[in-house]
Amino acid sequence: MEHGRQVKTGKPDGHHFCSKFVSDWTFVSVRTVALEKQFYIAYLLLSPILQSSVPHTGRCSSIVRTDRRLMGSISHAIGPKLGFHHQVSHCSNGLFGFNGDKFLSLSSRKLFGRICASVDVRDERKNTTIDFSDPDWKMKYQADFEKRFSLPHITDVFGDALPIPSTFCLKMRSPPVSDAFAGGYPSDEEWHGYVNNNDRVLLKVINYSSRSSAGAECIDPNCTWVEQWVHRAGPREKIYFKPEEVKAAIVTCGGLCPGLNDVIRQIVITLEIYGVKKIVGIPFGYRGFSDKELTEMPLSRKVVQNIHLSGGSLLGVSRGGPTIDEIVDSLQERGIDLLFVLGGNGTHAGANVIHNECRKRRLKVAVVGVPKTIDNDILLMDKTFGFDTAVEEAQRAINSAYIEAHSAYHGVGIVKLMGRSSGFIAMQAALASGQIDVCLIPEVPFQLHGPHGVLRHLKYLIETKGSAVVCVAEGAGQNLLQKTNATDASGNIILGDIGVYIQQEMKKYFKEISVPVDVKYIDPTYMIRACRANASDGILCTVLGQNAVHGAFAGYSGITVGICNTHYVYLPIPEVISYARMLDPNSRMWHRCLTSTGQPDFM
Ligand SMILES: Nc1ncnc2c1ncn2[C@@H]1O[C@H](COP(=O)(O)OP(=O)(O)OP(=O)(O)O)[C@@H](O)[C@H]1O
Ligand SMILES: O=P(O)(O)OC[C@H]1O[C@](O)(CO)[C@@H](O)[C@@H]1O
């Protein structure tokens, strides 16, 4: 029996308080995707099961709702759109019915993993079911994984494309290391510094012994460890483009992100090292491909030398823009052979369609993405560039909120941070600052009002500590706000302002209960991304930029670059963008954040 984190599910001021180890099993919910309705399964309903596995006082009735988006957290193990179909008919206990449920939450998955004798996993993308009674299922899964993560290559379409020796040469840059190393000297034959096409990086490094281990990502009911290897990034010995003949283009799309200029700079520098003479920047995102008013920007080492010293994008960014046909027409007209696309989920979706359209038209173009999102919401990667800087900047806002709140009589600071569908920035900033009492993220629902609501907890904090600081991700608590169906030029839903709403409700609440509070609201939204990359992001951008160029010259297309378990990899675009990566409320990191803030569940 394993136990989860120590959770306060209430406060001693009148409502229930539970300061004990609560198992993961207490966090249960099911989302009926088809009906788009959230519903909760009360703890009491589960108590017959839970009593046998969880030591509880009977006073903790708090339930944390999780939802389909949590699948982001298990995606690493089972791949995009690979949903768990727990066939309830297999369960001895027929408590639950799932009308067309596509996904079960991670937590409920664990629960059912225990309840059900047999669990069926379905790969929705390929509509194949894994039969765990097959003794070879693991081998088959690994083979399928290898296939899914194989990298599209120019030779898939141009079978007769002949590679040439790479013009990117590291030879002679290193002095002899030792007699034992490569025969004593880095010779052509034995040492060249290239990455072998067959090199792989292990994607998952934790062997969870139990489905109930915190953050467990399991494929089968026994949580068997399955090797999942992805392609290692880096320069190859053979290349598929003649550097002196190619034209390379760079485009930056979506919102701004610290580090865009660092990546642009490094791509240009690396291209020049290969020997590329024609390098251009497409202005203002995909729009630059079709807007006749906008002309492409010639790029060289000289032009980009110092651009990383400032934030933003040298090329400009935009949302929305032309159709894929228009973009590919433009690629053809401009004679572009290598296209580097810097952007988030939307941009990568575009890049993948561009790659497919190029194949359809039999254009020998390598399309390589570099994931850019301060939200850190791209699947499989340790982190995306800009995220670290955004967290650092967010901390400054939190510190100001803390100083304001701490210095005022009954001061409350609220800081709203970016994070449309995932709360990574809010969580990391809360963890880093150590000044947050309440961290609200899109992945964890909360109530403002009521005995377990945020406002009641703030009252408790005012009474006990004298002040409080709340940090809220922009996508949190959207269910509390009126929905507009407005979208931006790229089709992203325009969110309601949760920060302003919390501020207003807070003022009303404290007025009603006649407790004076001094509320200060800080919205540093654009300040955390419109800035220069910090050192850590600077390094990440440099490596990603270099690897993007190596990947394109190696002949790969429809790929993106990333960092997995501290190693740099190439991944096929569809595998990283099938949905936005979400924070797993059952992950150790979120548990650590809760431990740090000391906040209870707000449901
Ligand atoms: N599904 C899609 N297929 C093709 N192109 C897309 C798709 N989604 C978005 N795009 C295009 O990609 C570009 C950027 O998209 P979007 O504005 O969503 O930013 P993003 O890349 O997701 O980055 P951010 O993290 O800042 O939101 C836009 O020009 C948009 O038209
Ligand atoms: O206001 P803009 O430029 O559309 O960008 C805002 C969005 O950008 C993001 O940071 C994604 O890059 C979202 O979290 C946020 O909603």
Ligand SMILES: [Mg+2]
């Ligand atoms: Mg987007």
